[in-house]
Amino acid sequence: MNHIAHAEIDRTPPKHDAAWTIGIAARPAQDAPVKGAREAIFVERETLCEEGARADHIYVIAQGAVMLSKLLPDGRRQIIELLGAGDVFGLSNTALYDSTAESLTAVRAFVYDRRFLETSRELQQAVSQRMTSQMCAMHDHAMLLGRKTAAERVASFLMGLIPHRGGHGCKGPDAKADTQHVAIPMTRQEIADYLGLTLETVSRAFSQLKKDGILTAPRHDEIVVTNVCRLCHLTGAV
């Protein structure tokens, strides 16, 4: 079975292309880092590659958002990485993919043969640079999973969806209002699986943030953070 071929045929217009202008899928679209790629298009909620399948390709996201997840035999799931434009996945130290990749939004991706990575210096360079970035994100996420409270996890998750805020390069609040519109193309269950919580706990944390006047939710999958700075202080990372 060939995921890519399937995706190239199935071009059902994605529901959200426009709505997800902020958040994981906010990064500007990217060109192919290196010649030699096939371009593939996936709709929302499509499996791009599967844990345990032969790891024949590596993927570079051009546009859209992807999640990587792993399953335990008894069904427990952990969502391991949330990826956006420029990010890489499909790399493995064995012959098999170590995780499943699923599109959260419509996705355009460049697909390379695994072998091509061994021969192309350019691709190696592009991949290793991006992997450094993803590794740092994983480090932060390990801290979140190992040591943060439920409220801190949810606050950190939301801050991660707001570009240019919360990091070392945070430019601080705007003069007038410290408000940010965030699209969340994930269910509560997926957020829970990403944060190592249950969906009920995630829901309660959202409710608390609403009660505290930190955010409002016009829709379940779209929130407005009305006080980014206060949210940031709830992440535990201060």
Place this chain on the structure above:
Amino acid sequence: MNHIAHAEIDRTPPKHDAAWTIGIAARPAQDAPVKGAREAIFVERETLCEEGARADHIYVIAQGAVMLSKLLPDGRRQIIELLGAGDVFGLSNTALYDSTAESLTAVRAFVYDRRFLETSRELQQAVSQRMTSQMCAMHDHAMLLGRKTAAERVASFLMGLIPHRGGHGCKGPDAKADTQHVAIPMTRQEIADYLGLTLETVSRAFSQLKKDGILTAPRHDEIVVTNVCRLCHLTGAV
């Protein structure tokens, strides 16, 4: 202050060089992957680089074990990676190290200027290959931190210290006894910080494993797993 210079002077004989023949530090010593390295020697429990300091160097471990950790402002700690010979650290997507590296045993490492990574194809190749491996380990660890019980975490931790067992390439138990000797150059607190638990919970998990006849502990930092297969089934990964 220069860690490397300091380390090269301070050659206090490490206590454990010989004892840690099994476990994290078990991998055979490696040669420098690329010309252009300085070699540095560190004793046990030395800080090789610090979270927040300027990330001027990258390190490749030749021999020994290193842990990477991060701190929250209130003092909560997460140990993020355990590294052995061949592994890489010091890479960052910012100008600063994102985590602290500390030697668990005596360590010999190759140190490269960060800039050298940009120019040396060989080093890029070596680093990106190893990083793929470390990324897969991080994925497993995220699953552990997000979804496993305390008992499963401790079992997984111990299995990770036993080479050639528990993975896809597990060769199964030896004909006679399924016993393995494991050195653990970490305190209970460090194990707890690695597994996202408290030291008491780790201690209780060890006690339970002893009670169940799965291991004995001649010393606190040295255990004998008497039934590797049973331990493996307690990891949750089955």
Place this chain on the structure above:
DNA sequence: CGCGGACTTGATCTGTCTCAAGTGCCGTGG
């Protein structure tokens, strides 16, 4: 208008944390 899936909220349960004594081991000094 009615259905179904996603979400919220409440009540209770439980695994892990927290706090508090112990215990054992190793190095030091008498």
Place this chain on the structure above:
DNA sequence: CCACGGCACTTGAGACAGATCAAGTCCGCG
């Protein structure tokens, strides 16, 4: 050689954050 002190570890009892179980409620869609 043994007593002592300190540190790492173990064990117990109770507290609590988050999980689990169980109703609702909301909202998009046919």
